[in-house]
Amino acid sequence: MTNALAIDTTSEFLGLALMKAGRLAANHYEATGTEMNRSILTVLDDLLARAALKLEDLELIAVARGPGSFTGTRIGLAVAKSFALVQGLPLVGVDTLRLLAAQGEAAEGECFYAVLNCVRDEVYHAAFRWEGEGPQPLGEIGMSTLAALPELVEEAPVVLRRFPPEQPGHEESLAKLNRLPLRHPAPDCALLLSEALRMHRAHGGRPLPPAEPIYLKPEAFRKWKP
Amino acid sequence: METLGLAIDTTFDDTSVALLRGKQALLANVTLSQYADHAEFGGVVPERASRKHLEVIHPLIQRAMAEAEVEFRDLDWVAVSNLPGLMGAILVGVTVAKSLAYQLGLPLMGINHIEAHPYANFLVHGELEFPLLHLVAAGGHTLLIHQEDHFKWRVVGRSVDDAAGECVDKVAKMFGHPMPGGPVVDRLAMAHAPGPYDFPRPLLKDPGLDFSFSGLKTAMLYFLRDHGPRVDEGPVLAAFFASVAEVLTVKTVRAARQLGVSTVTVSGGLAASRRLRGAFEEACAEAGLTLYYPPPNLCTDNAAMVACLAAYRHEAGLHDDLTLDAHANLIA
Numbered sequence: 001m002t003n004a005l006a007i008d009t010t011s012e013f014l015g016l017a018l019m020k021a022g023r024l025a026a027n028h029y030e031a032t033g034t035e036m037n038r039s040i041l042t043v044l045d046d047l048l049a050r051a052a053l054k055l056e057d058l059e060l061i062a063v064a065r066g067p068g069s070f071t072g073t074r075i076g077l078a079v080a081k082s083f084a085l086v087q088g089l090p091l092v093g094v095d096t097l098r099l100l101a102a103q104g105e106a107a108e109g110e111c112f113y114a115v116l117n118c119v120r121d122e123v124y125h126a127a128f129r130w131e132g133e134g135p136q137p138l139g140e141i142g143m144s145t146l147a148a149l150p151e152l153v154e155e156a157p158v159v160l161r162r163f164p165p166e167q168p169g170h171e172e173s174l175a176k177l178n179r180l181p182l183r184h185p186a187p188d189c190a191l192l193l194s195e196a197l198r199m200h201r202a203h204g205g206r207p208l209p210p211a212e213p214i215y216l217k218p219e220a221f222r223k224w225k226p
Numbered sequence: 227m228e229t230l231g232l233a234i235d236t237t238f239d240d241t242s243v244a245l246l247r248g249k250q251a252l253l254a255n256v257t258l259s260q261y262a263d264h265a266e267f268g269g270v271v272p273e274r275a276s277r278k279h280l281e282v283i284h285p286l287i288q289r290a291m292a293e294a295e296v297e298f299r300d301l302d303w304v305a306v307s308n309l310p311g312l313m314g315a316i317l318v319g320v321t322v323a324k325s326l327a328y329q330l331g332l333p334l335m336g337i338n339h340i341e342a343h344p345y346a347n348f349l350v351h352g353e354l355e356f357p358l359l360h361l362v363a364a365g366g367h368t369l370l371i372h373q374e375d376h377f378k379w380r381v382v383g384r385s386v387d388d389a390a391g392e393c394v395d396k397v398a399k400m401f402g403h404p405m406p407g408g409p410v411v412d413r414l415a416m417a418h419a420p421g422p423y424d425f426p427r428p429l430l431k432d433p434g435l436d437f438s439f440s441g442l443k444t445a446m447l448y449f450l451r452d453h454g455p456r457v458d459e460g461p462v463l464a465a466f467f468a469s470v471a472e473v474l475t476v477k478t479v480r481a482a483r484q485l486g487v488s489t490v491t492v493s494g495g496l497a498a499s500r501r502l503r504g505a506f507e508e509a510c511a512e513a514g515l516t517l518y519y520p521p522p523n524l525c526t527d528n529a530a531m532v533a534c535l536a537a538y539r540h541e542a543g544l545h546d547d548l549t550l551d552a553h554a555n556l557i558a
Contacts, residue, residue: 037317041328041548055329070273071314074280075321081284082325086298213280219273 003053004060005044005083006192009036009076010068010096016044017189018051019197025051027190037075058089062196064187065093066214067116067124067141073213080211092196093211097126101135102191104128104159104180111138112157112180121146121170124216125153134198143216150176229302229540232287232326233533236279236319237311237339238365239263239270243286244529245294249537250349253294255523255530258282265404276314283322298330303545305536307529308336309553310367316552324548333545335536339527340367340556341379343493345534346520354518359487361478363502364494364527365391367556368437368474370481376538381556382481383435390470391496393439397446397466401459411463412499420465421458425449427469427476435481442469471502475509482515491518493531498522 002022008015008029014036018026026047032039048054063080066073077093084091101114108130116124125142128135144152150173157180184191200208228248235242242257260278264270291297306323308316320336327334344360360371360379368390370383388396391408398407426445428438446466450457482490492506503519510517524530539545 037321038549038551040321041324045328045548071276071317074276074314074318078280078283078318078321079325081280082322083329085284085287086326086329213277215277219277220267220271 002059003057004062004193004197005058006062006189006196007076007080008064008187008189008192009040009072010064010066011072011187012069013187014040014043015187015189015192016047017193018047018053019193020051020053024190024193025053027188029186029189036072040075040079055083055087058087060090060092060196060200062092062094062192063211064096064099064192065211066096067118067216068096070215077211077213090200090208091211092200092208094192094195094199095141095214097124097141098135098137098195099187099191100159100161101128102195103182103184103188105183106130106157106180110157112159113153115149115158115160117161118143123149125149134195141214141216146170146173149173153177229537230296230300231303231305231533231536231540232301233305233529233536234283234319234323235307235339235527235529235532236283236315237307238315238527239275240527241279241282241286242527242529243290244533245290245296246530246533246537249534250352252349252530253296254290255528256286256290256293257528258286268399268405272312272314275312276318279315279318283318301330301332303333303335303536303540305335305337305532307339307342307532308550309338310556311339311554313552313554320550320552324550328548333540334548334550335539335544336546336550337532337535339532340364340369342531342535344371344373344491346493346524346531347491347518349530349534350520350524351518354489354491357487359478359482359485359490361474361490361492362494363390363474363492363496365389370435370478372485372487376542377544382485383437383477385437385439387438387440388443390437390439390474391494393443394467394470394496396443400447400450401463408496408499411467412501414460414463415467415501418460418464420468421461423462423465425466425469427473430473430476435477437473437477439470467501471505474502475505479509479513479515482513489516489518493520493525495526498525
């Protein structure tokens, strides 16, 4: 697999990366907030032009499928699915905790947790083991409060990223965690490319599971009456 | 050579895709309604609507293309309703439309969903002579629109509280009927005479062109409270709908007279009602107005009307760029 596109719109960062002939040809991220819907295609067009790549040259599309911002996740998936449909390309969805886990500086065979800030004091978490080139998921993605996290992960190291603005009042919980350093300070779309390619290789030509969004949270919290 | 366009509408709770050749040859118009998905909440949950749109939009595009027997490379333009409606829901349609237009190198058009409703009439009846007065009775809006030419229109009357369709849905719900309430109320209004019942006709005597339906809704709530659940539902809802129909017809005819317009169109979900259509045929004949009415399947939300307006915009060269955004309100 040599030419590929990666799209990550699950946070307040617009992330796009291109691989050309097996080498990273673009790795773009910028804080766009809710503006990413306006800019995503013009930024992509610019990146493709600078890399001298066409959409028709692509062989795979990688997309971050959450958990994260609901609307943001849908924007990335809407673009990725539309490209995959018209170009007839394989689409590989990667969850955001795996992407964060890939950023951790874990030792070979080390088990650790990836933890991503959700809203307020809530976090998404998942366990991984570092195997060779990257993280292998050990279980499902869960949710908990930041305060409950130290007990949940016990002594295991944690790769953690919290979206700004930093939530006050949780320094105590954070101080109890054994935090692994991050290789990259921000969401890194190059890692989305490499994780997607790893997953694609691991499937050895068999069809990948459909790239659907991961929301984890329900769409409504109570029944209402007009 | 007539153009071939693809239009998408995801402004509220219906996902719709249409393929149109020229301005009238509808090759496909597929709509997936989400009513059942929202039933447990008794109303549309925006986040659920947005999730559902993303789930079904691509299979729906494929189905429409197969039905129309066309390929992506056959398309000349792509259009999408980008206002008004639920932001998260519209964003799905807008992002998909932009992605299609971008990779196919096609002109992109953002369409006003409300402006598009009357184009169900252009789609079916062909070019209508301007000026026109449109009554658009869609879910969240009841609007009187004065249109002097394509793309040249202004709102001359609007619902100041509940829209007519909203009022009908809510009253149907009070009587224990599931969403959407329109068809049930219409069926009862066709089958029964109002009998002795008479409900308010809000703002009917007011000389303005605005509508108000929340007072009528409250009157129905009090009626139910005072008469209990054993009311004679048929005549009661027939009388209720007679109030709705009278307000809509009287205000529409009044607007046409005030503006000196002799042709009226009715569109929007509530226009699918046979009882309302009958009332408009009668009122317009009496007032000497020409009336255009789309078939019921083009009254409710659909991408076909969006495609028809887009065909006119494409002809006029009114295109948008890839930064096209979604807007919740009627006027961006």
